[in-house]
Amino acid sequence: MKKRTEMTVETVQEVALDTIEMKLNHPYISTAAQPGQFLHVLAEGHTLRRPISIASIDREYGTITILFKVMGSGTKNLAAMKPGMEVNVVGPSGNGFTVQETPARTALLVGGGIGVPPLYGLAEELQRKGIGVKSILGFQSRAHVFYKEKFERIGTTYMVTDDGTLGHHGLVTDILDKAGRFDHYYSCGPIPMLKAVREQLRGHPGFLSLEERMGCGTGACLACVVRAETESGYQKICTDGPVFDADEVIL
Amino acid sequence: MKKRTEMTVETVQEVALDTIEMKLNHPYISTAAQPGQFLHVLAEGHTLRRPISIASIDREYGTITILFKVMGSGTKNLAAMKPGMEVNVVGPSGNGFTVQETPARTALLVGGGIGVPPLYGLAEELQRKGIGVKSILGFQSRAHVFYKEKFERIGTTYMVTDDGTLGHHGLVTDILDKAGRFDHYYSCGPIPMLKAVREQLRGHPGFLSLEERMGCGTGACLACVVRAETESGYQKICTDGPVFDADEVIL
Amino acid sequence: MTDLTVKLPGMTLTNPVMPASGCFGFGREYSAFYDLNQLGAVIMKAATGNARFGNDTPRVAETASGMLNAIGLQNPGVQRIITEEVPYLAGYDVPIIANVAGSTIAEYEKVAEAFNHTSSVNALELNISCPNVKEGGIQFGADPDMAASVTEKVKAVSGLPVYVKLSPNTADIVTIARSVEQAGADGLSMINTLTGMQMQLSRQRPLLANETGGLSGPAIKPVAIRMIYAVKKHVSLPIIGMGGICTAEDVLEFLLAGASAVAVGTANFTNPYVCPEIIKQLPRVLERYGFDSAAEAIGRGHDE
Amino acid sequence: MTDLTVKLPGMTLTNPVMPASGCFGFGREYSAFYDLNQLGAVIMKAATGNARFGNDTPRVAETASGMLNAIGLQNPGVQRIITEEVPYLAGYDVPIIANVAGSTIAEYEKVAEAFNHTSSVNALELNISCPNVKEGGIQFGADPDMAASVTEKVKAVSGLPVYVKLSPNTADIVTIARSVEQAGADGLSMINTLTGMQMQLSRQRPLLANETGGLSGPAIKPVAIRMIYAVKKHVSLPIIGMGGICTAEDVLEFLLAGASAVAVGTANFTNPYVCPEIIKQLPRVLERYGFDSAAEAIGRGHDE
Numbered sequence A, B: 001m002k003k004r005t006e007m008t009v010e011t012v013q014e015v016a017l018d019t020i021e022m023k024l025n026h027p028y029i030s031t032a033a034q035p036g037q038f039l040h041v042l043a044e045g046h047t048l049r050r051p052i053s054i055a056s057i058d059r060e061y062g063t064i065t066i067l068f069k070v071m072g073s074g075t076k077n078l079a080a081m082k083p084g085m086e087v088n089v090v091g092p093s094g095n096g097f098t099v100q101e102t103p104a105r106t107a108l109l110v111g112g113g114i115g116v117p118p119l120y121g122l123a124e125e126l127q128r129k130g131i132g133v134k135s136i137l138g139f140q141s142r143a144h145v146f147y148k149e150k151f152e153r154i155g156t157t158y159m160v161t162d163d164g165t166l167g168h169h170g171l172v173t174d175i176l177d178k179a180g181r182f183d184h185y186y187s188c189g190p191i192p193m194l195k196a197v198r199e200q201l202r203g204h205p206g207f208l209s210l211e212e213r214m215g216c217g218t219g220a221c222l223a224c225v226v227r228a229e230t231e232s233g234y235q236k237i238c239t240d241g242p243v244f245d246a247d248e249v250i251l
Numbered sequence C, D: 001m002t003d004l005t006v007k008l009p010g011m012t013l014t015n016p017v018m019p020a021s022g023c024f025g026f027g028r029e030y031s032a033f034y035d036l037n038q039l040g041a042v043i044m045k046a047a048t049g050n051a052r053f054g055n056d057t058p059r060v061a062e063t064a065s066g067m068l069n070a071i072g073l074q075n076p077g078v079q080r081i082i083t084e085e086v087p088y089l090a091g092y093d094v095p096i097i098a099n100v101a102g103s104t105i106a107e108y109e110k111v112a113e114a115f116n117h118t119s120s121v122n123a124l125e126l127n128i129s130c131p132n133v134k135e136g137g138i139q140f141g142a143d144p145d146m147a148a149s150v151t152e153k154v155k156a157v158s159g160l161p162v163y164v165k166l167s168p169n170t171a172d173i174v175t176i177a178r179s180v181e182q183a184g185a186d187g188l189s190m191i192n193t194l195t196g197m198q199m200q201l202s203r204q205r206p207l208l209a210n211e212t213g214g215l216s217g218p219a220i221k222p223v224a225i226r227m228i229y230a231v232k233k234h235v236s237l238p239i240i241g242m243g244g245i246c247t248a249e250d251v252l253e254f255l256l257a258g259a260s261a262v263a264v265g266t267a268n269f270t271n272p273y274v275c276p277e278i279i280k281q282l283p284r285v286l287e288r289y290g291f292d293s294a295a296e297a298i299g300r301g302h303d304e
């Protein structure tokens, strides 16, 4: 069950250009959270909450790690929080990644930019379940890269940058076949990337994590809909998603 | 010359019920300020600045003391400031008290509630100039009283409370004649009090410090006018005042 | 004990605070946060004759002390609302107000008529002020004659009290209010959103797919108060007031201006518990300003 | 080097940023903070035929991301403005726009005509949108025919380009804009304030002595952007845009929506240095979004 609560900031760190890693403590949220879910975070002085994915969960220490890029004034405020301060969140929100245990033996993760964080928590979860993980991670440039080593510790990881300053020069979709065999794929990133990934991986079962501007973040306002092959013709990203079966949503 | 600048909070203290004393450091402001002037203080997240009187000036240590009552959200924010934080002010603003040295030998100060703070800086200044000070200070109740001892250290001080919990039970105007002889008077407080004081002390030269809701605080918007016996028919409290010759303004 | 009860045509509210249409779905989502029985009433999301998908996304944008929305009246259609949503809400002991929208007068009539067939709906809120649809909505609310005509037609087919929801996008709200009063409205609901726009600098285009959207939140509160105050002077219908309410103090401000009850919209997004929190604070706030009851404060901001 | 120059009828501005009428007096006060030569232009406080005292106090109230004002066009009258204020501003190398108000068309004509007799004023801003006076002001701006008629009469007596300042308190800003365009306006200035009100809980009365006031500040920016965008689509007059501008990003948003220059009002109160600060940031912001000049950005938020 999702709750509105205060989480205590444990650490705040710039892990890449304009990219903040923040560890938040809350026994309940950290127990209830699943990879792929998000926190709907209140940024002081703002009307709308900011959706930020859960990047990693430490149930033992009761913490959640989030990673976010400083974009506008909400994330800027958030980045200025100091250890000991409290962040007001509604969470864990939405439906996270479905981790299929059988017969899946290997999963391919494809992430772009700020779509990478939720995949990290997923990678950890997959590893815990004994499922092999291969990752293809795209960033704008070397300066934007984060969590490379962490992904590498979990499985084979291919790096891609728009400007070639690290790994493959180009798009994640250029090297999808490099990854070889896998059972499921999981992808998160900008819509054009998700479209291309889905197109190229058609035939494989897969899950996409989508983003949309939100009002309520709780399923009531219909701000965040995506057209889908459902009876109603749509799904709500904030409650039905953000993770969807790749075949279900119309991008 | 008035400036927009950041002043550093040195101390914050609740000196009476909902009444905060705050010491702010700034070499320039503390040198330029005169008793009766005000700081136009930015309260985070607010469109309009808050006018707060300069209650005391310590030129040696470069500090200004302000005293304010927590009323709405602006003063609430301000009260939450901690030592080391910076307060954005425009100041010193307005025209302060005129301290006439000759032939004045004794001044009577009449203050009500949150009109008391500017009179304290004045009392200090008068004392420095060798002018005798008598004060009549009115508060809602004993719990609201502040700076009693400080005024007493400077001169004879009569306390008045609305509910009689300290000093005279009633209004400052009940005991104006108790004060005996004086040359000038200075008064600050709610308009009905100022009107009554002026009425009772007609014949004595006096100065009144007025309050009005402000827009610009700098003389440009005409939000803060008071009708006056001037050619234009009005005066601006933010720049012509807040202190006026008692005979000049029409209350 | 401060009495929060408020009587309105079609319902007696245990307190004057209800969620606003479109900001609370059909109640299910917020029932995960608290017991809806605490609410004074619930106003449901707009119903149209058939299901509507609404506008393309993005549908919302944040603004200074407010937000823009261009949902576009997405809803499953009045029949499904009656069969699937009303029964859920009817499980609570709270008056239900159905928000009625349409592209033609006939559609308004059809939707209004449909709600005659459920005993659980207490009143209709006639939405002639939605700024986010190409047809219907605001076009009926901008003109006093059109507004009167929809009101009259809906009154003729409906067995329920009708609150007409007015648009602030007008030079003369009093004339519109008078006009729907004469047409037989039982109450007014005001205000809907102000039409606004935000440019997205990076795309050099309006941010919302619909280009314009409705401005709501604290930013518009002064406009709401002004319009309610003006209408209260000239019209004797009870008013459900809304526009930027976040606190119990805001509620009192609306009551003083002339509202008999209030709706809270955007603030639910900032704080999902805002309605019960306001309701809990309200007795204290009324007391602080010298009121023994909510009813006593209604219209008290007017002279004499 | 990003070129900030903007050409408007009657003046070439070194940059598109000027203080808005009523928020900057006649410049003297802000000249204590910075050199006014940095400004793109200055719009003076409204001038009326004779001196006016304005409304009772309180005249301002704070609102969420905005403020209400009901100054009531206090000013020393057009003659004294010409003899005492214009010469001071003329000492700077900055175009001067005179804001013209009146209670009757004859007064508008008289004030406009008076400004023919000074060589230092570059243009008139015709204020048919002040919400804070009982007569004149907004009553001329709410009706397209009245608006056209004042514009025509003023154009007939004035030798200066006339920018008509429009009110957002209307259901149809485009019709008013078209109407004053046909009447011969040289430009538009938009928007003036939205009418609003605040209740003071402790007094149980409207806070402002005038009861209603004009809402300005960031709260109204989405309304301003929407109206400028809509008018730009249908009218070919240059627009001076205003309403909630605080940053250089805001300026770009107005340019994209269709403004050729902008005015900054309320933000001067929060930060007396806001105009020069915006002007300093503007080249960087234009560059970041791919513009080599301010002129290039004008209207670029529109399709095609």
Ligand SMILES: Cc1cc2nc3c(=O)[nH]c(=O)nc-3n(C[C@H](O)[C@H](O)[C@H](O)COP(=O)(O)OP(=O)(O)OC[C@H]3O[C@@H](n4cnc5c(N)ncnc54)[C@H](O)[C@@H]3O)c2cc1C
Binding pocket: A038, A048, A049, A050, A051, A052, A053, A054, A067, A068, A069, A070, A071, A072, A073, A074, A075, A076, A114, A117, A118, A210, A211, A212, A213, A214, A242, C061, C062
């Ligand atoms: C389910 C989900 C998970 C997300 N997870 C992450 C994450 O882990 N790390 C991260 O850096 N970002 C993530 N985002 C994007 C993040 O929400 C936005 O970058 C953030 O809201 C921007 O806020 P701002 O105040 O900095 O920007 P502003 O532009 O000032 O925000 C203005 C408004 O637009 C909304 N907004 C702006 N960009 C986006 C966007 N891309 N998606 C949704 N709303 C947006 C804001 O929430 C706010 O309401 C996620 C978005 C969604 C929908």
Ligand SMILES: Cc1cc2nc3c(=O)[nH]c(=O)nc-3n(C[C@H](O)[C@H](O)[C@H](O)COP(=O)(O)OP(=O)(O)OC[C@H]3O[C@@H](n4cnc5c(N)ncnc54)[C@H](O)[C@@H]3O)c2cc1C
Binding pocket: B038, B048, B049, B050, B051, B052, B053, B054, B067, B068, B069, B070, B071, B072, B073, B074, B075, B076, B114, B117, B118, B210, B211, B212, B213, B214, B242, D061, D062
């Ligand atoms: C020249 C001058 C000197 C002052 N000196 C002091 C002082 O030394 N100590 C002190 O406690 N108070 C002083 N005041 C009053 C003080 O400015 C207000 O109490 C304060 O602005 C309230 O702000 P708020 O955000 O708490 O209240 P809110 O009610 O939230 O404020 C809303 C708006 O109203 C304005 N406002 C509200 N009350 C007043 C008021 N009484 N006078 C002017 N503006 C008001 C605020 O500035 C703000 O713009 C002074 C006022 C003036 C004009």
Ligand SMILES: Cc1cc2nc3c(=O)[nH]c(=O)nc-3n(C[C@H](O)[C@H](O)[C@H](O)COP(=O)(O)O)c2cc1C
Binding pocket: A215, A221, C020, C021, C022, C023, C045, C046, C069, C071, C073, C099, C127, C130, C165, C191, C192, C193, C215, C216, C217, C218, C220, C242, C243, C244, C245, C263, C264, C265, C266, C267
């Ligand atoms: C996301 C959203 C959806 C809305 N949908 C509707 C609607 O379907 N019908 C309606 O009459 N008003 C709708 N409104 C308007 C609100 O009911 C309310 O009148 C307005 O938002 C002002 O109140 P607020 O400032 O508290 O949000 C909607 C508002 C928002 C923010």
Ligand SMILES: Cc1cc2nc3c(=O)[nH]c(=O)nc-3n(C[C@H](O)[C@H](O)[C@H](O)COP(=O)(O)O)c2cc1C
Binding pocket: B215, B221, D020, D021, D022, D023, D045, D046, D069, D071, D073, D099, D127, D130, D165, D191, D192, D193, D215, D216, D217, D218, D220, D242, D243, D244, D245, D263, D264, D265, D266, D267
């Ligand atoms: C205190 C104040 C006084 C104003 N006086 C005038 C005026 O005399 N003439 C006029 O045309 N507009 C006047 N306005 C409106 C502004 O010029 C401007 O159109 C409006 O405030 C919106 O801009 P802003 O949000 O940047 O303040 C005034 C606004 C304020 C806040």
Ligand code: FES
Binding pocket: A213, A214, A215, A216, A217, A218, A219, A220, A221, A222, A223, A224, A225, A236, A237, A238, A239
């Ligand atoms: S954000 Fe409101 S339904 Fe998803």
Ligand code: FES
Binding pocket: B213, B214, B215, B216, B217, B218, B219, B220, B221, B222, B223, B224, B225, B236, B237, B238, B239
């Ligand atoms: S506050 Fe603007 S003139 Fe005094």
